[in-house]
Amino acid sequence: MLTLEKRPQPSQAWTYLAPLVAVVVTMIVGGAVFAMLGKPPLESIRTIFWDPLFGEFAAFDRPELVKKAGPLVLIALGLSFGFRAGIWNIGAEGQYIMGAIFGAGIALAFYPMEARWLIFPLMIIAGMVGGMLWAMIPGLLKVKFKTNEILVSLMLVYVADFMLDSMSLGLLRNPEGHGFPGSRNLQQYASAYNGDLIAGTGLHWGVIAALFAVVVSYIALSRHIFGFNVRLAGQSPRAAAFSGVNANRLVLVCMGISGALAGAAGMFEVAGPSGQILSSFNVGYGFTAIIVAFLGRLHPIGILLAGCLMALTYIGGETAQLTLGLPRSAVQLFQGMLLFFLLAVDLFTNFRIRLTAKEAA
């Protein structure tokens, strides 16, 4: 008989192995699902995981990869602080939208002034403030009224969604757009454009910010008392209170960090790859980042790798839709499976399986 036995200490090896095993299992099960859909499994997997990096059109895919990984990593890093502390901000998508609206709003307010040195930094700040303010709503409600931040932050995504619609049709609509919805395209406004720093690489300021955030998060979590308090609060809330961690302040700080980073990601996106405020601006980065955060073990380096992997499935998935006719939902299923299997495999970090001989009757 198989029994689960709690390990005296969490297994170090499994902590690192679990994401890899989850990826492999996802490939196998995903391949089986694709086969059942009548698609060649090996080719599907290769199209998703291999072709964007080394395939025929990799030169076109690689910059896209970087552009997709940037926001995912940035948002996931912000979320990881809260997740470690047991504060569940599920509404990064909404904070991402608000960051984009604030950032674009600032840019459009200055249009057509030529002053990149002023406008672009202001946009970054505005994007962070926008996301942070949006995240403060569930944060403050939790602190003041003990509401559930999961529900409030999630519901605010839909509010932000409507805000985005309203902005693209109203306040921020392009006055020279012949009545079409959507703001001016920031890609055509040099002072606000967040373009590739080196042409054709996809490397824009948002990617730099994400890499910078990886380093800062790593230092904060492993070397600073703040990171210690975050981990402590997540593992043992009572011990954290005894140690002197102010639980309410921690909620606000963690919500603030995740909101600010999601907002910044939104701003870098709207000023760069996306270009304009439009109701189809958001594509679910805020939700995918949750998977990225967990797939990366809430560890900054892990998140960086997981963000790249997730970006890969996005790009590869799109290619698979085009070339193999895989349905979009099959690709989303594939991404969901990654998290599903990770959580399942995670069990082995804290437990081990033992074969116990069944007593002869």
Add this chain to the structure above:
Amino acid sequence: MTDTLLELSGLTKAYPGVVANSDVSFSIKKGEVHALLGENGAGKSTLVKTIYGLVKPDTGTMTLEGASFQPSEPRAARASGIAMVFQHFSLFDALNVAENIALGMENPPKMGDLARRIREVSETYGLPLDPDRVVGDLSAGERQRVEIIRCLLQDPKLLIMDEPTSVLTPQEVEILFETLRKLRAEGTSILYISHKLEEIRALCEHATILRLGKVVGTCDPRETSARDMAEMMVGATLHVPEKADKAQEGDVVLAISGLSAPAPHQFGTALKDISVEVRAGEVLGIGGVAGNGQDELVAALSGEMKTKPGMISFKGNSVGHLPPNARRKAGIAAAPEERNGHAAAPDMSLVENAVLTGAVRMELTDDRGFVRWAKAKDFAEQVIETFDVRTPGSHVAARALSGGNLQKFVIGREIMQRPEVLIINQPTWGVDAAAAASIRQAILDEAAEGAAVIVISQDLDELMEISDRFAALNEGRLSAPRPAKGLTIKEIGLMLGGAHDMEVAHVDA
């Protein structure tokens, strides 16, 4: 027919790197209270787990009432009439008492019937317990009652009790002993594990002593002195804590005056008008049954719970509004009762647990808040060495340590910060005799160095041994402290019960 209930012969169980039981043989008679004695790590737990079907022995056999007995799982053991009260509770916090008990039963009756039976048993055996209370809100003492009643409901032939009395008052211990004696008269055998030798002498007629997995002796506790038994157990001469020569009355360091605070949660205890002064160099012992405001008092002193200005002052300055780290900086250190998850974070390493309270006083962080991990490691290792914490190293997670070792670490961590006020709740609960003696000695040493120490405990022998003055908590009120020397058990019982004259005196104060 035989009057032997359970016979163990040649039981051996080895784990990688350690032999937990080596050729253990003894027998338990019907209607006998049999003591199992040994330090932590002596193999008692493995042995009782074997009897209870949780561990399968490598070699050796057991016979129950003449028939071979090889329980493959606790359910089989329970079906054969063996019940066990664990030292560590296996209760679900989110469920109420009756639901928790129903979970351990094969065919639980209807909730209403079960609740009634729980009330009956709890009244019969003097273990007050409301079946509708949620376990998460119960104190350690009350949780243990749930476990005891859970077993009694099974009508066992053999009842295994692991340290059952550590959270009871002398009166309650007497009632429990009456219960156990009654069970014995009804023919139930009891395997009784305890470190409290006086208890064993009062209750048990046979004792088996384990050391390092082997049976090192048997005796009749009624005719053997506690000291002799203890020495058999540790295999060395026992170190009895000595009180240092009482220094001249020190200055008042900590003054609590009129401390009142509402209960922090629904089932907490409100603190009511507590006033007491603690002087440098003295140990104030506070007794009382669990759930009478101990946790709240510790929280109010440690800074986890804020109080109104003037209620708590340290060297004349009001500190009731300060958060924990500011109090530590001032010189107040505390060690709460629950080691895992309150005093220490179970999944964190000992180094990280050293940072948990040591960050401020030991300067384990720099001015910008970066942790000095090397210094933290040194501090953790100092604690481990000074307090003889048995662990493979400071990198080990706190939960991997045995209760006694973690307790030594937690108390050592506070003492080594050289606080001027030290508050400890339940310093030796679930800790073996040798470790308990060294913890008590460390507390006395700390007082001798000039710290004002408050020890909250339910173990009255312990309090009498180390306290200079004694007070009792009862429903959130603290009796007027009295010199511990010369107090009789009867007087203490009255104080614990919140006798009327003391309340009046207290209100007047």
